[in-house]
Amino acid sequence: MNVQKLTQKGGPKPVHVQIRDVILDQIRSGVLRPGDRLPSEVEIADRFGVSRMTANKSILALVQDGWLVREKGRGTFVASSPGIVEGQVCRVVVPVDSIGAIGDVYFGTLYWTLQERLQEKSVRIDLRPFHSAPLGESGEAPPAGYIVIDPPESSLPLFADLRLGGRPVVLLGCSWNYPGLSFVDSDNLLGGLMAANHLADLGHRELMFLGGCPSDSNTRERLRGFRIALRARGIDLPERRVVIMDEAWGIDPGTEALLESVLLGPGRPTAVFAAGPKIAFALLGIVHRLGLRCPEDISIVAYDDPDFIRLAYPPMTTVRQPLNQMAFLAADILLEALRLGSTDSRRHILEPEFVLRGTTTVAPSS
Structure with a gap:
C-alpha cells in the first residue's frame, strides 16, 4: 500500500x-x-x-x-463489494415533523419514492425533521449520507460541513446554488414561464401571483419566471398583485380577507398563478364562495399536480413537477456517492409539464 x-x-x-x-x-x-x-x-x-x-x-x-x-x-x-453496506442508514431530513412529512402530498411522494429506491439496494432511511439535529444524538452513529428535502437557506452551511466531513449530501426539491452541495429539482423558473405564457395567450392582462414561504427557493424561482414571461409580453405585474404568505399549506385568514377585497373590487385580476396546490385549492373555494365563476370570471393555474387537485371542480390546470423522477435521481446520486466514496457535487434540474384542464379560459371582455 x-x-x-x-x-x-x-x-x-x-x-x-x-x-x-x-x-x-x-x-x-x-x-x-x-x-x-x-x-x-x-x-x-x-x-x-x-x-x-x-x-x-x-x-x-x-x-x-x-x-x-x-x-x-x-x-x-x-470489502468484496465495496461502498454499499446492507442495512446502511441514510438520513432524510425534512422541514416539517416526520409524521406530517409522510402524510403530506409533496413530501410524502418524495419520501416514499426515496424509500422504494434505497430499499432496492438494502439501504435504510432514517427520517428526521430539521428541528432535530441532523448530526444525531450524542453517541449516535452518523448516517452514511443525507438527502435533504427543501431545506431553508440558513441550514446550508451545516450540510456543507457534513460533506466536508466525508458524508455525501443531496438536496432535493430546491436549487440552492451552494458550493459543493448536490441538488435535484424541477425547473421552477420554467414553470413560472409556462403559467404566464399560457394566461397571456388567453388574453389575460390583469394577473396576480399567490405563493407561500418567501424564503423558499422554489417560490422565488416561480415568481421570477412568471415576471420574466409577462415582461416579455409587455404585461405589468404590480407589487400589490404579488401576495406571498408565510406558509404554503393554504390561505391564512388575513390573506383571505385581502383576496376577497381584491377579487370583488374594481380592476380585479382575471387570472391567478397559485404557486402551490393547497393554495390553489383554497383559492378556488374562495372564488366559489364569493359567487364568482372559474374560469369564466377568474382563471387559475396551480403549481404541482397531486391527486386531490385533479378532483377539484372544475379540474385544475397545473404545472406538474416530476416528483418521482426527482426522488429516484436523488437516491441514485447518493447511492453512487456511497459506492465511489465521493462527495463531488452533481446538479440536475428537470423539466416540469404543463397540464391543461378546466380552470383556465380566455380573458373576460371588459
Whole structure:
C-alpha cells in the first residue's frame, strides 16, 4: 500500500478524512483490490505521520461505509463489494415533523419514492425533521449520507460541513446554488414561464401571483419566471398583485380577507398563478364562495399536480413537477456517492409539464 507521508493539517478537510480519501482513491483505482489486506493501524499512523487514534478514525469510517471489513484475529481487508453496506442508514431530513412529512402530498411522494429506491439496494432511511439535529444524538452513529428535502437557506452551511466531513449530501426539491452541495429539482423558473405564457395567450392582462414561504427557493424561482414571461409580453405585474404568505399549506385568514377585497373590487385580476396546490385549492373555494365563476370570471393555474387537485371542480390546470423522477435521481446520486466514496457535487434540474384542464379560459371582455 503506497501512502503519502504528509497530509495538510489545517486544510479544508480534517486529517482523518484526508487519510480516508487516500485509501479510497487506492481502492477506486484498483491499487487495493477486494480481499487485499491493509497495513495495521500502527503502520498507517507511522506512514502518515499521525497518531494511531487518527488512523483508527479513518479506518472505522471506511468500515462503516462498506469499503473495508474487519476480521477478528486476521486484520482489515477491502470489502468484496465495496461502498454499499446492507442495512446502511441514510438520513432524510425534512422541514416539517416526520409524521406530517409522510402524510403530506409533496413530501410524502418524495419520501416514499426515496424509500422504494434505497430499499432496492438494502439501504435504510432514517427520517428526521430539521428541528432535530441532523448530526444525531450524542453517541449516535452518523448516517452514511443525507438527502435533504427543501431545506431553508440558513441550514446550508451545516450540510456543507457534513460533506466536508466525508458524508455525501443531496438536496432535493430546491436549487440552492451552494458550493459543493448536490441538488435535484424541477425547473421552477420554467414553470413560472409556462403559467404566464399560457394566461397571456388567453388574453389575460390583469394577473396576480399567490405563493407561500418567501424564503423558499422554489417560490422565488416561480415568481421570477412568471415576471420574466409577462415582461416579455409587455404585461405589468404590480407589487400589490404579488401576495406571498408565510406558509404554503393554504390561505391564512388575513390573506383571505385581502383576496376577497381584491377579487370583488374594481380592476380585479382575471387570472391567478397559485404557486402551490393547497393554495390553489383554497383559492378556488374562495372564488366559489364569493359567487364568482372559474374560469369564466377568474382563471387559475396551480403549481404541482397531486391527486386531490385533479378532483377539484372544475379540474385544475397545473404545472406538474416530476416528483418521482426527482426522488429516484436523488437516491441514485447518493447511492453512487456511497459506492465511489465521493462527495463531488452533481446538479440536475428537470423539466416540469404543463397540464391543461378546466380552470383556465380566455380573458373576460371588459
